[in-house]
Amino acid sequence: MIKRAFLSVLFVTCAVSMTLRAQSAQSVGSPEWVKAFPPFLLIGNVYWVGTYDLSSYLITTPAGHILINTGLPQTVPQITTGIELLGFNVADVKVLTATHGHFDHVAGLAQLKRLSKAQMVMSEADAQLLESGGKTDYRWGEDPTARFEPVTVDRRLRDGDTIALGGVVLTAHHHPGHTKGATSFTLDVREDGRTYKVGIINMGSINPGVRVRGMPLYPMIGDDYARTFQAQKALTLDVFLASHASQFRMHEKFKPGDAYRADRFVDPAGYRAAVERLETAFREQLAKEQP
């Protein structure tokens, strides 16, 4: 059971500018979260296996695959079907990870871990959040509607740590604020004689009810957000991807059936502008909050 009110506020910040339609209590926050979307090749060995809005990335290698983010429990079949439609096998997923420990990105992890037997890798600072099923979240921990099936973390990542599999090296960038362990991932993809720096970025959006001057369970939240925006502005990338399709305007850049183009999601200016928009929102909120 998921409370609509909770989902609507979370969704507003996670994925702006979509209208929440009336739904039953059993359904999820936005139709776009569960709406099916065909799996497709983003670039090189990086595939979209998510829903219309919730990102799930499959990174394939000869030694097995890495899956980043799993959406909701009810979207797991879309992810597994997508992997199979692309010609891969869920049993070959060797590593599961996520950009942050909110249920719209991790609630399917426990199921996917059972299906794949993959190693669960998570930022050290969000590991407890995963293992508590959402109970230790600084904003939503008291809200039972934000809970999810706990999942055991097998390996904890710190800033700059890498996940290496079959010749692919993913670098983890600790970008805290949205959660304490929010993480972006970068990797190099070689295509057409060129190396593309691909970034799967956890954007620094601020959920309703969060005081950036300090939360009881997260007194240093403001410093973390500020550092994250600095770090994200210093990160140079070619291909801009994120935790929600809307955050990198996927649907403006790609329609089902479009031919593959390695440079389709190259958008360093769009990335920079998206980070700066969120930093401005953070500065404005900081100015408005009473000390």
Ligand SMILES: [Zn+2]
């Ligand atoms: Zn979130």
